[in-house]
Amino acid sequence: MKEQLEALKLEALKELESVNDSKTLNDFRVKYLGKKGPLTEILRGMGKLSNEERPVIGQVANEVRSAIGNAIQSKQDEISRKELENRLKEETIDITLPGRKPTQGAIHPLNKVIQDIEDIFVGMGYTVEEGPEVEKDYYNFEALNLPKDHPARDMQDTFYITEEFLMRTHTSPVQIRTMEAKKGEVPIKIICPGRVYRRDDDDATHSHAFTQIEGLVIDKNVRMSDLKGTLLQFVQEMYGKDTQIRLRPSFFPFTEPSAEVDITCANCKGDGCRICKQTGWIEILGSGMVHPRVLEMAGYDPNEYSGFAFGMGVERIAMLKYGIDDIRHFFTNDLRFLNQFVRI
Amino acid sequence: MRVSYGWLSEYVDVTGYSASDLAEKLTRSGVEVDIVEKLNQGITNVVVGYVKTCEKHPNADKLSLCTVDVGKEEDLQIICGAKNIAAGQKVPVAVPGAVLPGNFKIKKAKLRGVESYGMICSAKELGMNDRLLPKEIQEGILVLPDDTNVGDDILEVLGLNDEVLELELTPNRSDCLSMIGTAYEIAAILGREVKLPLAEVSSSSTIAADKISVKNLSPENCHHYSARYIEEVSIQPSPLWMQNRLMAAGIRPINNIVDITNYVMLEYGQPLHAFDADQLNEGHIEVRLAEKDEKMTTLDEVERTLEESMLLITDGTKPVAIAGVMGGANSEVQAETINILLESAKFSGSSVRITSKKLGLRSESSLRFEKEVNPENVTAALNRAAVLLSQYANGKVADGIVEELSVQNPATNIEISLRKVNDYLGTDLSKEDVKHVFDRLHFSYTETDESNVVVHVPSRRGDITRDVDLIEEVARIHGYDHIPTSLMVGVTTPGSLTKEQKIRRAIRRILTDEGLHEVINYSFTHPSQIKLFPGMYAESKHVKLALPMSEERSTLRTSLIPHLLDVAAYNNNRNQADVRIFETGRVFLTEEETLSRLPEEKELLSILLTGKRETAHWSVQENKVDFYDLKGHVETLFEYLGIIGLEFVSASPNGFHPGRTASIQINTGEQNIELGWIGQLHPSIQQEKDLEEVYILEIALEEVYKLSSFDIEYVSLPKYPAIGRDIAIVVGQTLQIGEIVNSIKETAKELLESVSVFDIYTGEKVSSGKKSVALSLTYRHNERTLTDEEVTELHSKVVEEIEKSFNAELRK
C-alpha cells in the first residue's frame, strides 16, 4: 500500500506539470484530492490494515496528500501570475498619443513686468499709487517746474483735450497728487505705474501710448547716494546680483541734479554687443533729486526736506528682458505672442 | 549742435584727446554726444590741380581732354565730362590710386580711345552734403579759389580732415549751442583754459549814430538792441576755411556778409542779422509788436500774415524782419549792397518761441533766442562780426554802437555751503574739492566763512539759478561715479498693495488659471466704434482729443468691448479661431461737451469668448463656447473674490443678443447693485466685425473691489448624514429654471442644503412646447439626523408647490 501511495504521488506530480490554466487545475484537484479520488479510495482501504501498519501508512498518506496540495498551490500561484501578466499586456495603451491639457492663460507681459517691479519696491517699503490718465496741465507740467512756454515742454509732445486738460505724458502727476494729499507729512515712499501718452507716430520703437513706472521718496536727509543705493538694489533684484549701475548727468525739469541710469548689459555682461551698441551699458532709467521748486509747490520746504525720483518705461524693460523687437506687439494682442508669457 | 573738432581746438587745447575721447567725456558729464562723424569718408590721394589746357575730346562731343598740373614733375592727361571745366581753373584731382567715398578706387582708364590718368571731382564726389553746398557749386566739378596751392591735399583745403561731434543737448544747456560755450565745458572737464577770439574793432571816422538810429517800443520783448554801421562792404564768397566750418556745422555758405553773421552765431551762440542799410528809411530801426493781420514777405519769399503778439523789426515805415525768427526780403543783403546795419539783440525767449511756433518757422536763430541768449554776448558778438566784416568784406566799421538797453542783466550770486553739498550728495568732499570744481568751470567765487562760498555765476550759464544747480555742477564735474551708494536712514515704512491692487491681481490670476489671456488695448478709438457698441455708459458724452493724429485714435473709449472684438477678429484672420481674452482698463466718462473738470475714469473688466470650448484633442468632441461658459467664469470669479448675492437678471441692452443677455447684479439684502452685462454679442455687430458667435461681459470694478472679501470663516464639517431626493418634471419650454430653484429654496427653507439641475430634455419623449427637467435635492439638519418620514413630508410639499406654481407634471 505504501508503494501504491508513492506511485500515486509520482503520477499526480507528473500530470500536474502539464496543467496550465485555472480550470484544468481545478479538475486536477478534484481528480486526486476529491471525494472520489484515488487517495480517498486508498485511505478507505486502511481499515483492513493491521494496527502496526495503520499509523505508518496513515502518515505516508498524509504526506502524499500534502505534497500534492502544496504542488497545486504553487501551480495556482504561477497560473494567477501568468493570467495577470496577460491581462495587463492586453490593457496596454499608446502612451505616445497627446494628453488632454488644461489650458492656462497668461498675464500680459507688461502687467507681469509691472507686478515684478511693484513686488521689489513693496519689499523695500514702498506703496503703489495710481492717478488719472486725463490730467490737468497744472499737475502734468506746471507743478513739475514746467511752466507754460517752457522750452523743455518740447521734450514731450502732448495730446491736449482742451487748453487745460491733456493726456498725461508721464506718471509724475501722481507724485504731485500724492504729495498734496500727504499735506507735508513724511516719509513718502511710492511707486506709480500707469499708462501715459505722447504724440508719436507708432513704429517699432515708438508708441503713442505706453507704460511708465515712477518712484518718489521724500523725507528728511534724503541724499543722492540713497538714490544710487536704491536703484542698485532694485536692478540687482530685477536683473541679478552681478548687475551694476552707472549714472550720467542729464536734465529733467523736475529734478536737480538729474541722471540717466545705465545698467550693465545682461547679454554681454559689459563686454559690448549688438544690443548695447558695443558700450556694455544699457540705459533703463531717468532719475534725480526732486527739484526744490517742485517741493515748494507741493507744500514741502526744501530747506527741511529732500527727495529723489526715478522713472522707467515698462515696454523698454519688457523688450530688453524678453528680447522683443517691436513695441507694437504689446498692443496687437496676437495670441501667438501672448501665449509665450504663460510661464511663471 | 554740430561741433567741429578742428575748430573747437582754436578755443581750448585738446592735445591728447581724440574727438571720440572728447565725445565720451562730454557724454559722461552731461552733454550727450550722439555721433562722431569723420568728414573725410575714406578719401585719399585727392590733390589740388591746375587745369593748364582744356580741349574737346577727339572722339566725343561731351568730353573734354585736359592737361592738369598736380604739383608733380609730369602733368596728367585727364578726361573730364563736366560742362563747367575750363583752362585756368584750380580743381580737385583724384590721381591714379586715389580712393573716393564709398571705397571708390581711381585707376588710369581709356575713354573713347584716349588715356585718362585720374579724375577731376565734383563736391558731391568728395562726399560733401549737396544740401549745404553753395548753389553755384552743386553742379559740375568743384572749382577752387585761385589762391589755392597746386598739389595740396584736398582734405586740408576743404577742411575734411576733421571730425564733427553732434551734441544732443538737453534744453538747459543752450550754452553749448556755441563753440565758445562748448569750449568752456571741455575746459572744465579737462582742466584747461579757454582762448577767446579776437574782437578788437578799429573804427573809421564815420560816426555810427549819424547814420543809423534805434528805438525800442517793446522793452518787455526786446531786452537789448544794439547795432553797428559798416560802410562800403564788398560782397563776395567768404574764405574757404569759413565756408568749410559752416558746412561742418550744417549751415550753407551764401556770401561773406551772411556767412560772417552765421559764423559769429556759431562762435558765440548770439544770432546776428545784417540789413542793407540803404533799404532802411533813414537808417532807422524801430522795434515794436505787429498789428493784427499786418503782412510782410520774409527772406524765403513767403508772404506772412502776422499777429499782434509777434515782435517786429521795422524801419519806422515798414517791417523789415520778424525779430529773432527771419529777416525780410525788402532789406536783404544782396550783391549790390554797399552799407550794412548789423543787428545784435536779446529778444525774449518766450516771445520768439511763440512767434516761431505760430508761423511754423524754426531757424538756427530762433532756436537760440528761444532758450535765452547770453546777454553779455550781445556786444561781444557784434564786435567780433565787425572785425570779420572789415577783414573779409573790406568794410569800414563806423565808430560806436547804437543801442537801447532796457533790461539789465542781473548778476547771479549764489551762496552755497560745503555741508549742504555733502548732505545733498552723500559725499565727503572738502572745501578745496568744491572750489576746484568752480575753478575748472571758470566760475569766480568769494569765500564768506569757513565753509560757505558765494559763487558768481557767469551769464553764459543762465540755467544756474539756485544752490542745487551748483550742487549738480559739483557732482557732474567731480563725477557721478564718485558719489557713493548708501541706504536711507530714518524711519522704515511697511510696503503694501491696496485692496484694489490685490483684487486686480487676483482677478488676473483667476482668469488666467481658467485659460484666458490678458490683453491690453489703446484708450483711443474711432467714434464709430463707440456708436457701434455704446456699452454700459451710453449716456456719457465723449472725451475727444483737440488735435488727434487720426480719426481712428481721436476719442477716448467708453467701453473695452470694441477693441476686444478687434483683437478677436485680428486673431481669427490669423487662423486662431478660439479666442478667450480679458482686459482690465479704464474708460472715460463725462457729462460735458467741453471739459471743465476731469472726466470720470472707471475701471472695467471685460471678457470675450469665441470659438471652441475645449482645446482640440483626438478624444474630445468639439463644442463651441456658449453663454454658460462665460457665466461659469463669472460665478467662479465672484466665489473666489468672496462676493455673495450674485444674480443674473434677463436684460436686452444695446449691442447684445436680446434673448441671451443678463444684467449681473449683487443682491446685498437691501438692494440690488448692477455691475454690468453678460451675453452674446448682437448678431448684426458680429456680422459687421466678421466674427463667429461671440460672448462678452463687461463689469465695473469699483463695486467689485468694495464687495470683495479675503476673509475666510471656517464652517465645521457636517456631523449628521444628508438625505438626497430627485425630482423629474415636465414644464413649459420657456419657463426659466431659476424660478423652479427659487421655489424649491423658499419651500424647503433651511433644511435644504443644495439643489442642482442634472438634466434638461426636449424632444420626442415629451410633448412639443414642453421640456423635462431633473433636479437633485439634498436635505440635511445640522444638529440631528433627519428621519425618512420628515424628509418625505417636506419633499412632497416641495413637489406640490412646483406642480401648482408652474403647471408642472411629475414624471415617475
Ligand SMILES: [Zn+2]
Ligand atoms: Zn551688450
